[in-house]
Amino acid sequence: MKIIEGSVTSPIGFEAAGIHAGLKKAKKDMALLVSACDASTAAVFTTNRVKAAPVLWDQHVAASGKARAVIVNSGNANACTGEKGLIDAETTAEETAALVGTEKEKVYVASTGVIGVPLDMEKILAGARSLMPQLSKEGWKDAAAAICTTDTFSKTAAASVEIGGRTVTIGGMAKGSGMIHPNMATMLAFITTDAVISSATLQKLLGATVEDTFNMISVDGDTSTNDSCIVLANGMAGNDEIIFGDDGYEAFEEAFRYVLGTLAKLITRDGEGAGRFIEMQVVGALSDSEAKVLARSVISSSLVKAAFFGSDANWGRILCAMGYSGADFNPSLVDLSFSSAKGTIQTVRGGEPLPFSEEKAKEILLEKEITVVADCHQGSGSAVAWGCDLTYDYVRINGDYRS
């Protein structure tokens, strides 16, 4: 696998653009992503029972297995907007399809922003028309910026692999910030590849990979109405079709996992108001799934997150969050350590506290990137989850998001 600089236009046959259409005051707020030909597609969407109109539209697109384009707006989520919202999503797909030269059923629509405000369709449709002539290979930076809301930086990743002598490339862009939680949250992610792969194989790979990447991050524990992870594979690399379980699949999976994992971690690093990036590793658990439950519980705990804000080696809160996770483990076997660029301290052995230097602990925890390792000493199950600290800024940003 080769890591490359780039994003959704890195694979052959994809172009993108991003513009300011007037939904936000000044920042870019609409993006378009188009494949030169029909692409196999797969997608996963929010598990929230309250689903935004574009998600309901996109579920049909994903089910058909074929797609050509994705149109995205930020600034307005088109959620809780009733019948008009559904018509607006469909109309957006229709207009985009006409511009691209395809059927509306092959156009994904994604929205993110404020809930419960009808879309300004005049701006959306004018935006779609403005985007079309600006499509280019270089458009990925603008596109990645245009899908952001309270994000403080764009999130992109790309990688390539050799499959049967052909170079296959995967690129992606995402937006995150607040409301990020296991089970996907207000997160939009768009992944492109020029691989030859069926939508069924892609869906299987996507489901498994999301479980270990986007579903292992937490910013604040809320799962949103709009989150979507959409993949388009246009086959233009000309490789032999990737079949589940063959060598090509393995190589492709590695790069696919790298792109999704990188985007997931970038989202956590940019958690609303976040000052620290926390990696929670659980090893020695009874199974991988028990390890996942434990790791997610720790990174989702408000008390743990507040402790990291205060650079406090509060291992008791970590053990406590493992304890109420519902996972099967024996607290009296757990070892716990904290590490960062400044070193490592072990604070718990066999469920009991070890004496440690508070000064050293503070030095380690004042770093921006902290790793916590919990060893359950019960089996070979492991998992990694990513989170951030809970800060004054989180409260400030979310205290009056609408205004």
Next chain:
Amino acid sequence: MKIIEGSVTSPIGFEAAGIHAGLKKAKKDMALLVSACDASTAAVFTTNRVKAAPVLWDQHVAASGKARAVIVNSGNANACTGEKGLIDAETTAEETAALVGTEKEKVYVASTGVIGVPLDMEKILAGARSLMPQLSKEGWKDAAAAICTTDTFSKTAAASVEIGGRTVTIGGMAKGSGMIHPNMATMLAFITTDAVISSATLQKLLGATVEDTFNMISVDGDTSTNDSCIVLANGMAGNDEIIFGDDGYEAFEEAFRYVLGTLAKLITRDGEGAGRFIEMQVVGALSDSEAKVLARSVISSSLVKAAFFGSDANWGRILCAMGYSGADFNPSLVDLSFSSAKGTIQTVRGGEPLPFSEEKAKEILLEKEITVVADCHQGSGSAVAWGCDLTYDYVRINGDYRS
């Protein structure tokens, strides 16, 4: 039912005391509660897999069905303290039993405070000895103060009812503040009554009542290692035994529910750094249990809590939190309104936003006590949950609790 001023010493035959034993710098940190005779007892404890030593001890006391005394310390949770912690809890029970003149198996031990630090047993045992001569009817105020940690006020409640011509009294005290969540959290509650009631009936009543009171509050979503709700019924009112389902039971249940509900709400009002008290009512749900899941999801959402801090009528976040709760409901039927002493505004009808005056909304939401009503229009299920806002102070208090 008659609401009375008082607490755990309001029922006949109970005395209490609270002192500074030196576990905290200056504040009261140990309490003793004693019944004049053996009492029927019932209790519920944390569901956290990491249980503090006193909880493990108390489970045996509760199982025996009989108790005489409760000894409590704050400042140190005696959690994650290994074998020494277990011995310390038992030794505390033993010393207290000797002072009171009973067996150690009839003495509950409760601890709350920092995790992972061994108890200073010299101070604990000296404290027990100092408490004994100070037991009195008036000691409830000192006792209620001594069990507090980051609480900013003591939490007490009491009520009496007539059962078959006899006055039966119920009193209680609790401590809460952070780490309060459905499934009980770092909450200690001690309930006394002079009713004649079996421990089996008491356990049944306690389980059902906790479900509607302490399990319907949320401060920060963490469930602690130490939470316990312990009830002693010494029978000194001399009423005919309360039997499940008879008139006496109904009258007793009302007062019991009042005492537990009042303590639960006081805990929420005193949530760490909380500035606002939020009551979330769900009506018209498919069942009471679906309503409970919906109400709890809303009051547990960090985004909803932050919105209340900003006095923001962000109904979208409330619908969103209902949506990811896992409960069965139809979002497109939901009505939503906010109210306070300043009036009421409806913001959602049939799942869609209604126009409302932001000025009026702000006026309503600047109040300290806010009620949100969600009507699901699907059935007759209802539930009420209580929470608080998420504030800068929460982050500050929890950012460096240990120091």
